[in-house]
Amino acid sequence: MNPKLRQLLAACSVEGDLVRPIRWSEALILQNYGAIPPAVGKHGFYVWNRGFNLLLLGRRGEPRYFCKCRPAADQNLGRETAVLRALNRDPELSGVAPRTRGARSEELQLQVSEFVPGRPYAFSVPRLGESQWAASMRDILTVARRVSTRAAALLPDFLAGPGPVVLHEVAAPCLTELASAGLGEDQLRALDAAVRRAGTLPRLLQHGDLWPANILWHQGSWRLLDFESFGRVQVPLYDVHHFVRTCGSLRRPRSEATGGWLDRLASRDREAALCRETIRREAGELGLNAAQALGVLLYYLVDITAQFRLRGVPRSFWGPLALEVQRAADTLNASARVEEVLLGWP
Secondary structure: OOHHHHHHHHHHOOOOOOOOOOOHHHEEEEEEOOOOOOOOOOOOHHHHHOOEEEEEEOOOOOEEEEEEEEEOOOHHHHHHHHHHHHHHHOOOOOOOOOOEEEEEOOOEEEEEEEOOOOEEHHHHHHHOOHHHHHHHHHHHHHHHHHHHHHHHHHOHHHOOOOOOEEHHHHHHHHHHHHHHOOOOHHHHHHHHHHHHHHOEEOOOOOOOOOOHHHEEEEOOEEEEOOOOOOOOOOOOOHHHHHHHHHHHHHHOOOOOOOOOHHHHHOOOOHHHHHHHHHHHHHHHHOOOOHHHHHHHHHHHHHHHHHHHHHOOOOHHHHHHHHHHHHHHHHHHHHOOOHHHHHHOOO
16 A cells, blocks of 8 residues: 555554554555546545545454545545534534544645445435325434434534524625626526525535435444535525435436426425425425525525536536526516415415
């Protein structure tokens, strides 16, 4: 094994088992995004995605640790390590996220987390009955809300400001980005008016990528993974919309689905009703009214679309999300009862 990597592993050792020489046969490369230091200079959001992930095995071949290796300048990995360390130290949240340590050199930084042998929620979502699925969504979102609520005290430096979030102000850069992507003037006006109606919202740190692949069932409880985006968004209910949308996509594979997510959310079938009920319940837990819940839904769609576009990924990736934004804007222009149509809010 590379001596520099071995030195960082030893610095992250909790039980002394990473101090011993580790053979390459005990390390599996799970993802390899690129060399460290990078062989080719690149710019943009994906800079952090250079490096590789390792799975370290014990002496008997059992998975022990999951490792992320990134360039020293990668701010996202250091940020995630700080989040996980704070959660690990908190008595209320120590079981939510894997135990984690980090170390760095002049050119490399390393994050080592305990391997959690749980069942990914993404495997379960398509197979659960409706009532089981609804109950699991409620329980997972309760855990995520507890993390977000506690995080303000655990990670005060992550807060962008002491006051509430003015929704139209955080949405404005996203709408500008989508205007350059071809969103029409009437659509932009409709979206801007709707997020302005939402006014201000209490600031709440969000996971940022809460979807079934980042959730595990382990030893009778839910665990959350992948906190690299934690706190980038501080708009309450953002995680809820992302979670409900991605769950729905797994429940209805693309080959079977008709239309986009908003079309399905507005449909009259039972699963759509469960999704609307989930969003309304979480909005109530957060003290948000109908206009605010709708405003965050619209902000979520424009933000995730703009962020993917800014990353420079192909249009085939963010194009379907842009269509959802257009559907939302057209619905706003066509109906005065959008909260009822999309969220079932009377």
